[in-house]
Amino acid sequence: MSDLGNKQVLAENLRHYMDLHGKSRNDLCSALDLSYTTVADWVNGKKYPRIDKIELMANYFGIQKSDLIESKGKHSDISNITPITIPTDTITIKVYGSVPAGQPIEAVEDVIGYEEIPAAWTRFGKEFIALIVKGDSMYPKYFEGDVVIIEVTPDCNNGQDAVVYVNGYDATLKEVHKNDDGSVTLKPFNPEYPPKTYQPGKDGVTILGVVKELRRKM
Structure with missing residues (x-):
């Protein structure tokens, strides 16, 4: 079977077992400590997981690896199978529609939902x-409506995607480039928008945090 065929077979089988047990993509992400984009690529047949990830999913659903990677045609009735719960410590974080400049995060009221992240991410006081x-x-690179998980930090690496305040306005997502003269250039990914450079000072660029993970709702 071709590589494309393998991807499609696994995607079909994975969707079957997810539907059978009422599991969403977010459920798999949380239980197996996987990124949303990784699971989405498997479910959509875009990528093929490593064998250790296939075994991880098979254990989660209480099935054999072959049940995920072999073409079954019409699936038999296996509704008596109970998924195995893999303990994964997670915490819930808020999803904001906007974060105004100058307002502490804990005081922002524009909360529109919640996401779970691995508790291990918050070690050493990370927020x-x-x-x-x-x-x-x-x-x-990012679609309107995507959810981005942000590690709150006042600095970022050169070329990193970050959420920033510009001249006191609400937070915006851009690729950050630090220049030798101390200025900062914010580069959109969409070529229809030009990069903009801001000089250091109180009305320049302030970093809220860096992108840790993208979670696209399919």
Whole structure:
């Protein structure tokens, strides 16, 4: 079977067992400590998981690896199978529609939902929030309506995607480039939008946090 055929077979089988047990993509992400985009690629037949990930999913559903990777035609009735719960410590974070400049995160009231993240991410006092992407300046890397998990931090690496405040306005997502003269260039991913450079100072760029993970709702 071709590589494309293998991907499609696994995608069909995976969707079957998810439907059979009422499990969503977010359920798999949380239980197996996987990113949303990784699970989405498997479910949509875009990528083929490593064998250890196939075994992880098979254990989760209480089935054999072959049940995921072999073409079965019409699936038999196996509704008596109970998925195995893999303990994974998670915590819930808020999803914000917007984060105004100058307002502490804990005081922001524009909460539109919640996401779960691995508790291990918060070691050493790390803090995380989630934001809804607005606009198309970062398209097609990020779609409007995507959820991005943000590690709250006042700095980022050069070229990293970060949520920033510009001249006191609400937080926006851009690729951050630090220049030798101390200025900062914010580069949209969408070529229809030009990069903009801001000089250091109180009215320049302030970083809220960096993108840890993208979670696209399919």
